[in-house]
Amino acid sequence: MKKFLNDPVNFVNEMLEGIYRAHPEVTYVADDKRCMVAANRKPGKVGIATGGGSGHLPLFLGYVGDGMLDGVAVGGVFQSPSAEQMYQVTKAIDQGAGVLYIYGNYTGDIINFDMAAELADLDGIQVKQVVGNDDVASSVVGEEHKRRGVAGIFFVYKAAGAAAAEGASLDEVTRLADKARLRTRTMGVALSSCVVPEIGHATFSIGEDEMEIGMGIHGEPGISRKKLAPADAVVDEMMDRIFAEQDYKSGDEVAVLINGLGGTPLEELYILFRRVSLLLEERGVKTRHVWIGEFATSMEMAGASISILHLDAELDRLIGAAGNTPFFKHIPA
Amino acid sequence: MKKFLNDPVNFVNEMLEGIYRAHPEVTYVADDKRCMVAANRKPGKVGIATGGGSGHLPLFLGYVGDGMLDGVAVGGVFQSPSAEQMYQVTKAIDQGAGVLYIYGNYTGDIINFDMAAELADLDGIQVKQVVGNDDVASSVVGEEHKRRGVAGIFFVYKAAGAAAAEGASLDEVTRLADKARLRTRTMGVALSSCVVPEIGHATFSIGEDEMEIGMGIHGEPGISRKKLAPADAVVDEMMDRIFAEQDYKSGDEVAVLINGLGGTPLEELYILFRRVSLLLEERGVKTRHVWIGEFATSMEMAGASISILHLDAELDRLIGAAGNTPFFKHIPA
Amino acid sequence: MNTITASDLIRLFEAWKTLFAEEREFLISLDGKVGDSDLGITMSKSFAAAAEAVTAEGEAAGIAKLLRTAGATMARTAPSTMGTLTATGFLRASKALETADGIGTAEAAKFWTAFRDGVAERGKAKVGDKTLLDVLDPIARSLEEAAASGKSLGEALALATTAAEDALEATKSLVAQHGKAAAFQEKTVGLQDAGATVGVFIIRAMRDFAA
Amino acid sequence: MNTITASDLIRLFEAWKTLFAEEREFLISLDGKVGDSDLGITMSKSFAAAAEAVTAEGEAAGIAKLLRTAGATMARTAPSTMGTLTATGFLRASKALETADGIGTAEAAKFWTAFRDGVAERGKAKVGDKTLLDVLDPIARSLEEAAASGKSLGEALALATTAAEDALEATKSLVAQHGKAAAFQEKTVGLQDAGATVGVFIIRAMRDFAA
Numbered sequence A, B: 001m002k003k004f005l006n007d008p009v010n011f012v013n014e015m016l017e018g019i020y021r022a023h024p025e026v027t028y029v030a031d032d033k034r035c036m037v038a039a040n041r042k043p044g045k046v047g048i049a050t051g052g053g054s055g056h057l058p059l060f061l062g063y064v065g066d067g068m069l070d071g072v073a074v075g076g077v078f079q080s081p082s083a084e085q086m087y088q089v090t091k092a093i094d095q096g097a098g099v100l101y102i103y104g105n106y107t108g109d110i111i112n113f114d115m116a117a118e119l120a121d122l123d124g125i126q127v128k129q130v131v132g133n134d135d136v137a138s139s140v141v142g143e144e145h146k147r148r149g150v151a152g153i154f155f156v157y158k159a160a161g162a163a164a165a166e167g168a169s170l171d172e173v174t175r176l177a178d179k180a181r182l183r184t185r186t187m188g189v190a191l192s193s194c195v196v197p198e199i200g201h202a203t204f205s206i207g208e209d210e211m212e213i214g215m216g217i218h219g220e221p222g223i224s225r226k227k228l229a230p231a232d233a234v235v236d237e238m239m240d241r242i243f244a245e246q247d248y249k250s251g252d253e254v255a256v257l258i259n260g261l262g263g264t265p266l267e268e269l270y271i272l273f274r275r276v277s278l279l280l281e282e283r284g285v286k287t288r289h290v291w292i293g294e295f296a297t298s299m300e301m302a303g304a305s306i307s308i309l310h311l312d313a314e315l316d317r318l319i320g321a322a323g324n325t326p327f328f329k330h331i332p333a
Numbered sequence C, D: 001m002n003t004i005t006a007s008d009l010i011r012l013f014e015a016w017k018t019l020f021a022e023e024r025e026f027l028i029s030l031d032g033k034v035g036d037s038d039l040g041i042t043m044s045k046s047f048a049a050a051a052e053a054v055t056a057e058g059e060a061a062g063i064a065k066l067l068r069t070a071g072a073t074m075a076r077t078a079p080s081t082m083g084t085l086t087a088t089g090f091l092r093a094s095k096a097l098e099t100a101d102g103i104g105t106a107e108a109a110k111f112w113t114a115f116r117d118g119v120a121e122r123g124k125a126k127v128g129d130k131t132l133l134d135v136l137d138p139i140a141r142s143l144e145e146a147a148a149s150g151k152s153l154g155e156a157l158a159l160a161t162t163a164a165e166d167a168l169e170a171t172k173s174l175v176a177q178h179g180k181a182a183a184f185q186e187k188t189v190g191l192q193d194a195g196a197t198v199g200v201f202i203i204r205a206m207r208d209f210a211a
């Protein structure tokens, strides 16, 4: 294991200490560093919380700030935070307008967020939930409720965060988050494994010339493992699956996220985007917004994912709105 | 070689096509994609250009934009662009106020920038140069002119870019860039090699449990190769070398850059920063600005560098000023 | 024994703690086959924490309070799927035994029925989905029958354990529908479910304790 | 031959092109020892491009114009240290031979003196720094002497080549001060300098061509 760390047991807490030292815009509640909230409350605004395992930076911690989220609870590496932690975050960020949970479709997270919502309900805090399930590779059409949530959740945060910042109600923020969720599809491909610090060896093994299409961000099995193909061919295969589920006509608009899983150089992500952009262009689809970089990682895993949000007018406005968090800044043109 | 690419020969050009497709804020001149300039000129402003080999994103291309650079010429992976390309960029960005070149201390780059400056001079364009040499590990005190330029050049860009945006003259921008250069020190450590696409195998080999302190961003040999130590110990060793060259008294202020070399997860960079921040705190030094992430990479190399800029009042103002480029956005608090 | 008292319950948590410490590596490798290898870690952690918490609380707190403490402690220590589901189970069992002074056959039936219902509600799985629920359901049913027919606690727990073991064996032929294992689809056939294995361990240790 | 004409010069570039194609792997591995392995790639690329460019231009352009085309082409094709330095050398040689119809001993001396001065100015190295300059300097000096003492072109180039070969051998004992090799410090002792090796190749092929 080649990592910059001290005792693996302290990996998450030391990372968190680094974050709080670097970013005074965020702080924590309940005397628990794993319960992060924005340093400033926005009275009357719908609160948005997320959470999940550590090891995915900038997910989840990185998106707390203006125009995005208000709080987040994180667990150990690839482990859910507890219901109690989520509940503490919920209490801290509620401004009387209710709280929306946005998180990925993983059993551990669901069970804990459900429990937290019940606890919050006892306090009279209204909680709604939107569970990201953008990973096309993780289940077939018709079984979308079984799909995992991956990088596409960024678009759900962005839409919901902008709506809440505009002063929308909990119902309205939830509606928009859910619309962004339903219109987002992601396909991923992994080239190498990651190493969980407390485990110390690769989560899975993969041949020196192999890739796995559709692998999950914790190393869950994908659709197919085969010889690494040229970048354009890899993109074509991924986009085929996405296009099969999104019905485009000429003139339609999209937002694109090319996400590195942690170990893949930015240069390669731009090579992938080049092809994505060509394929969209061929169909007369206009790319209105694009982000390329690391948005949801798996530690040092080499690989990438492509997320496409099929926009409509209101999503276009929300996705393009300003955002300012420790890890994500967007300045509208 | 596990990379997303098509023909390795097209690596740089396809990456550039991806960048132009993603970021309409930048464009190119002389019908050569390797000559990038900001899409909008700012009349009367001192132009700032940089350049160097590809494979270091977001360096160099990523810093063209408001409050930063005006143009950049890039070469093949780890190869200098040509004097002609630099000259074309220079002509395009000159607004009558002259042009400052800021680049790293590598022979190939120096002789090409020198040649470009001579060509520009023939056109009556005034050119000044500031050559980054922040890498403490690459030569001893007294021989600083032999030191390589690494991630610390980011601070030089930031100071010069903000000064030029404020309307400073070429002499003044040069003075400030040079001051930032002289007050910046960087130490790096590498854990794994990178792979140059056209070569196809690792540039150097390093044991599964080894690190190299002071390794250059093209794999140039460093100060010592030894067993990977706990993160805090690695930071202590790196900071010792930096502190030995920067004279701090309590109350002094710094800007900190924790830079990932490409393959190191963000979590680990925060663990490194935690320690850096503690060491600065111990000396009563105040961290005024901090950036943590990938700012100057070596493709997929695992490793990190720490750059410290010893601030004074004017540098503090410039480093904290707004910036907005495709790869770097800063919104002052 | 015919009734598990509050002081017995504290010792039963000690027994569970020892058991999951022993089975740590086995559960790690079982969860590793079609999951993320954390089950041995989370179960040993959460039962150790629960055992310490109930010991610290002491028998004076009574059955319901001890179970609540155990459940709340587990939820905090191991918020994985199984950690939270077992925590939910103990919290529901605590509610079901609010007025009980000890656990005889009738109370054991209430305990496990509430445990099963809590896991079912929280996890939203159905029997046959290849989860913990596949052993909790036969345990609860078997104990309800035993209570109706007036069986002794020892006998009742023995029958419930046998039912659980049979059900665990039956999970081998099922395809996982939930959690990380679901991604492995057909590859899960032939393997016994990891969470269900934990269920069998819990009831088996309870049987041995009461024997 | 006693004079290299414009049409000869085009064929000389063909000879250099062939030579560097042949020495490609050798230079890659030489530069790989204390550098970045690109020297064989850049030299074969830049001489191939230069040869094509001067062929396309044709002999009517004359000596100076051909050298300028070669230099400009090399600067564009291979902007590495050696690529740009050799480009600079040819550009300066072009200037020095602005009015020459052919290259005899006197012109060869002007050619190489300008080449050396260009490399020295551009690279800011001193003789003894273990660079290309360490062979360019003896070449220029030797040719100046030969011109002063009225030696034939063939004899003059033979003497210059010997001087260059000796100087190359002498680089083995030096410590690199410039470029990527400088980082290797003492490890460079015992190795002949890669750029100086290229210098020897260039003069040697010129000698063979004029013989």
Ligand SMILES: Nc1ncnc2c1ncn2[C@@H]1O[C@H](COP(=O)(O)OP(=O)(O)O)[C@@H](O)[C@H]1O
Binding pocket: A107, A108, C031, C035, C036, C038, C039, C042, C080, C081, C082, C083, C085, C119, C122, C123, C124, C125, C130, C131, C132, C133, C178, C179, C180, C181, C193, C194, C195, C196
């Ligand atoms: N929805 C569910 N309801 C009940 N039990 C479940 C559910 N999902 C998974 N399980 C059980 O959880 C076990 C895995 O537990 P655990 O290792 O804690 O999961 P994870 O590591 O994914 O959080 C499975 O073997 C299964 O018995």
Ligand SMILES: Nc1ncnc2c1ncn2[C@@H]1O[C@H](COP(=O)(O)OP(=O)(O)O)[C@@H](O)[C@H]1O
Binding pocket: B107, B108, D031, D035, D036, D038, D039, D042, D080, D081, D082, D083, D085, D119, D122, D123, D124, D125, D130, D131, D132, D133, D178, D179, D180, D181, D193, D194, D195, D196
């Ligand atoms: N400042 C300099 N002046 C003259 N020659 C130099 C200088 N620096 C390096 N060289 C020569 O360049 C050679 C390496 O060339 P090259 O492989 O093109 O360098 P790089 O790959 O670093 O651009 C060295 O062997 C040396 O002879």
Ligand SMILES: [Mg+2]
Binding pocket: A262, A263, A264, A294, B260, B262, B263, B264, B265, B266
């Ligand atoms: Mg990374």
Ligand SMILES: [Mg+2]
Binding pocket: A260, A262, A263, A264, A265, A266, B262, B263, B264, B294
């Ligand atoms: Mg990276």
Ligand SMILES: [Mg+2]
Binding pocket: C031, C035, C036, C037, C038, C039, C080, C180
């Ligand atoms: Mg598990």
Ligand SMILES: [Mg+2]
Binding pocket: D031, D035, D036, D037, D038, D039, D080, D180
């Ligand atoms: Mg070289």
